[in-house]
Each structure stands twice: as C-alpha cells, then as structure tokens.
Amino acid sequence: MKDIWDYAIEVQSELNEICKPLEEGNIKFAYDRIFTDYSVITLVNYDRNWLEFCKTIRSDAFNNHKANRLYLSEVLSTPIGKLNHFLWPTILLDGNDSMLIDKFNVANGISFFQKKHDIIECWSFVMDCTHEQGDLFLLDNMNFLKQFILYFNHHSKSLVETLITSKISLPKLPKELVLSIINQKRQPQAITRDIQIQKYSINITENNRINLTKREVECLQNLALGKSIKEIADILDISDRTVEVYLNNIKIKSGYNHRSQLVSMYLKSDINILK
Template sequence: MDFFQNILNLDIAKNLDLNSILNFPCTIFMKDKNSKYLGANEYLSNLLGFKDSEDLVGCSDRDLWPTDYELLLENDKKVMHQNLPNTFYESGTLPNNSIINAISHKVPLYSRENKVIGIMGISIIIHENDSIQTHREKENKIQLTTRQIDCLYYLALGMTAKLIANKLNISSRTVEHYIETIKTKLNCYNRSELIAKALELPMIKTRVLNQQLMLLKSDDYKI
C-alpha cells in the first residue's frame, strides 16, 4: 500500500474528498529533511517518467531535478526552519528537457513526537507557454484586492455570503458588493460561473487544495 493510500485510510480523511485531490492535475508530494521523497501522487511520478509513484520513493530532488534542486531545497528548508507554510514560484527541468513553472505551497511535515521531519507540498503547474514572470503579470492584470481574493477563496470553498462575512468580520452587504465587483472583473454572469473560473486561477486553486491538505496537520496524522 503506497504512502498516500495510508492517508485515505485515516479517520481524518472521512470528511475530505482526498481521492479527487490526489488525482487532481497538480503535483502532491512529501519529502524528508534530506529532500528525499516519502511519497507522491501519480501525476508527479508520470511527469517525471516513472511508471508507478512508489518508484519515486527514496529519490532526492538532486536525483530528479539535477539542474534545479538547490532552489527547491532552499525553499523546503525555509518552511522547515520557520515551521510555517509558504508559497513559492518554482521551475524544474523534466527528463525530456522541457521546463515547467509552478506555484508551490509547502507546509511542515511532523512526526508523532510533533517534530518537523520534512515537508508536504502541492504544486500547480503554470501553462507551459507561460514563464513565471508572464504568469505574475496575468494575475496582476486581474487587479483583485486582498479582500476580494479572500471572498473569492471562501466562495470557492462553498461558503455563503453570511459565512464569508463572519469569517472576514465584515457585513454581508459588503461581501455581496465584493462578489458583484469580482464577477464584473472576471466577466462572469452568475455565481456558479464565478466559482468555476475561480478554481482555474492558481492563486485560488492552490489555497483551496491546500486547505484540504492542511486538515491533515492534526494529531490524527503524524508519521
């Protein structure tokens, strides 16, 4: 049984749609302090040319990303040293020499003794024709305020305007105003279309998926 199957068997996973998360078109991985992989989803293993995700276990970033591993390791160490989640723009060269760019969100991975022993991460691959700078420019052109992004994120999680208002400590009317403004900016006609478009945006998609993964950081999940 592979590492991620163990996650699916946990009691904490009963209320999570982890099967869909693990098959989502993004890379999901766990690494120890030496950047050796403890587990990964099929998407990442296939991307790197492995037939099975278990074949990737034990490999290091230096093995898999020989031209890019130093920055990846630096980012991992930052998360472990600060003991805090963090988001990075990262690049990697695949076995076929093509370069991928990604937005990676990483969180500390704990032992049963509550010691940091590595990181858990999720990376959303940016369109192959987009450089990281181009992607940043595209997101900046959307020009959403921090509050609007927060509203869009909670809306994508399925929250009502009232729940979002309570979460952000603002009025429901203000939330509705933000939502209408976002609909105009993203050229959406209704709330369903807005949520669908929100989940196409890496800045929202990454937070939504990470919110699910962060639920694994409880006392029910230590390795």
C-alpha cells in the first residue's frame, strides 16, 4: 500500500514547482495537517536529506524525539484562529535529535501553525547546517514566508485533497501522548523565541518608502561603500549566498534591478527606524 513518503516522491515535480519561490533562499518546506482524530497528512518538497529526516523523525507517530514533542506542545496548545510561529530550538536538542541533524544536514527551522475547529495546519521552513545564522535569516524573512503560505494553500489544493480522499496519512498520534502534552505544565519561554525584528524605513522617492530589515540595511550600506559580495559576507559573518538573497529582497521591494540603482537609492535616502 502506498504510504505518505511514496506519495511525496510521486508528486515531487508538482510540489517542487509550487515551492520554486523558496529556491532563492535554499529553503526546505513541509506541510502538516492534523485532524480531530489525530491522524496526520504531510507534504514534503523533495530533497533526499530533508525527506529522510522527516521520515525518520516522524517514525512511531512522533513519539521518540524531543523535537517533535516540543513541536506538538506548541501546535496543540495554540488558540483557534491565530497564526502562531515556533522557532525550532536546535540548541535544546541532544541525543537522537542531535545525531539526526548531523546525519541529514538539517538545522535551523521555523514552523507556522493555525488551529481551526476541525483541523490544525502547520507550515515548516528549514535551512541546512551550511547556512550561517539560518534562524535569523528565516526571522528576517517572516513576511515572505507568510506570503508563501497563502501561495502554497492556493496551489496545493489538489495534492492535499488526494491525500485526504485516498486516506494516505501517518499513523495517528497516540491519544496518551496528546493528553500528556496538553496537560503538561508548559514553559513557553523555554522553548520559543519571541524575537522582534527591527525594521527600517527608507525612501525610494519623495512619496514612496519601503521597509527593510536590519540585515538588508547592513548589506545595502556595505554595498554603497564599494564592498563586494564576498567582503560583505565576511564583514557580517554570513554566506555569500545569504548576502545575495538580502540584496535580491531589496530589489523586489524597491523595484530596482541593478546594484548601482540600489546604491544610488541608498545615497539619496534617509533611513528611519520603525517603532
């Protein structure tokens, strides 16, 4: 009988096409839907390490890994309607979870989740171990990730419907596990990070302003100083690829296509910190 991982491989072309907007940042993605009977369907964009990581860590119905218990603790206790997020606490992981991170090259991640009356939906975005400060990169791009969630929901309807009608799902979450998580005394400050990303407003024209993150401004400032991508990466202690992603974000926000235009915009602008 076909299982959920066979289905992920079967629809890899269609799912990877939906996930193309994530390729620029080399972001891996997974979608989960938990039903009232605690059955779970999942879609994973196809990357061998990422697929095997998801398959391994979700074996035995989420029961063996600290990471999954923390994840479920956040998901099951979220109030109805609100879109919450949970930054993967890799610093807290040890034992099997730490070994999995090393084995499958999966490290920093963030999950968004929303509870409705009959389902809980979860959207997870993950970086690999080679991405320096991947958690900050994801947090800097929260608005983009939220926009992708809307995009994914619209374009994945047929894939999700096939999973539901075909009853292709993971084993149900054990009721005793769910109850123990719901009833435990939670200490959310120990497993979540409510980080406020400082935003900066910069004018493109007299009547047109855009908002940039601190990292985007730092990249722009160094670009205006004549620094190369490699030099900016060394100064900020991030990868060349990450610098390019930040500069591409600024291009999208400003509507400019060339770095010389970004430099000109910066030199003519004033920058305000948004409260």
